[in-house]
Amino acid sequence: MRPVIIKAYGGFSPATSETLEAVQAVLRDWFIEEDAAELKGDLLSIGYEGDAFPDEDIVEALKPFFCEKAWGKLDYIDLEAWTLRRYTFTGGQLGDHTATLDKALDPCALH
Numbered sequence: 001m002r003p004v005i006i007k008a009y010g011g012f013s014p015a016t017s018e019t020l021e022a023v024q025a026v027l028r029d030w031f032i033e034e035d036a037a038e039l040k041g042d043l044l045s046i047g048y049e050g051d052a053f054p055d056e057d058i059v060e061a062l063k064p065f066f067c068e069k070a071w072g073k074l075d076y077i078d079l080e081a082w083t084l085r086r087y088t089f090t091g092g093q094l095g096d097h098t099a100t101l102d103k104a105l106d107p108c109a110l111h
Helices: 017-029 055-065
Strands: 006-013 037-040 043-050 071-078 083-090 093-100
Touching (some): 006 055, 017 037, 017 043, 055 083
Antiparallel strands (some): 006 043, 006 071, 071 083
């Protein structure tokens, strides 16, 4: 069994079946099982652990669904580089911050 190098967790709302399909299309392109993303009501939930994850492609797939009511985040944890990259989605805006895992819990690390 290969060690987990990448972990990705997040959520995006409001989401629809079209949002889920856009994300699952990216997952299929990367040969990642589609169940890494699921729709729970109007919340798109993402959970993945493995070798690689297309975080930037997933964010691009979500952009058409940004609106004033949109909110959420995607945490991309790279255990090899020892970093946490956090994408935030708020009011139609995208935030993108990276911190070392040593500092990720500091209040200002991801702002």
